[in-house]
Amino acid sequence: MGTLATRELQALTPADNGRRLADGHGVFGVVRAGAKGISVQFSLRYRAGGRVRELRLGTFPKSSLRQIRDARDSARARISCGEDPLEHKRIEKLKKLAETGAEVRSLEDKLARKTFRQRFNEWTDSALQKRADKGQEIRRAFEKDVLPVVGDMAMEDVRRAHIMSSLDAIIARGANRLANRTLTDLKQFLKWCQAREYVSVDPLLMVLRQR
Structure with missing residues (x-):
């Protein structure tokens, strides 16, 4: 236990500023009077390695x-x-700093890894601007069938199976012509990404027209 009581601390006034309070067992508090009121900063005095520490x-x-x-x-x-x-305490602080640093690096890595949707938007905003509709038809097709499946994935994590599931869904509703048009647009987009090293391999390189 200690020698101080909460009511004693609550009764302190600005006149006690700088006063030193003992709580026993090497614990002491220093009264501080500030704009936000009275506070008491407590410390433990002990010996370690032949030195007095607080x-x-x-x-x-x-x-x-x-x-x-x-x-x-x-x-x-x-x-x-x-x-x-x-x-x-110092070691624990260093560990937390190291963990925070790792979290920051992880976040930075995630931010650097742009999604399929972000790369698609970059493509339509640049490569498709010469088209009469500025790429709006492709945007609508991708928004309906492709982006719901792979839009939020990191671009480099998208595999053939992910994209093929989008095309299979189009074929399943009997829209084969749309599936082939979407495949053609996907190949153009992926070649654009590969040229900029956003992907190392075109996942649709060996995929032919859908029947």
Whole structure:
């Protein structure tokens, strides 16, 4: 336990600014009076490696006395096992930074991997602008049959089986001519992607007209 009570901390005034409060077992708090009110910053003083060290335990009232004392008990348990709580805290912080860095890199990789839809939009916005309808007919066809299947996939992850499932669905409703027209447009699009190294291999290279 400790020597302080929550009601004592709640009764502090600006006149107590800078005052040092003892909570026993090496724990002390320093009163701070600021624009947002009174706070008490608690720390644990201990010895490790022949040096006196101080570990921040929390700030009242953001942290309760119970939470501050739990942090104290956890730190003292480490000290009794020969560990340095400050060193442990530093290592944990480094681990979190490493994890955050890995998450950021993963997110960056995902953002760099554009989807089939994004590449398709780039194609229609550039390569199809000379067409009379600016590629609107192809857009409508792809929006109906292709993009719902592969639109949200990373472009380099799209395989022949994914695209063929779109064409098979068109054939299944008896629209063979549309299936062949869509196949032709897909091949043009994929050649455009391959020329820009958005894909390494054209997944439809050996696919012939649909019957």
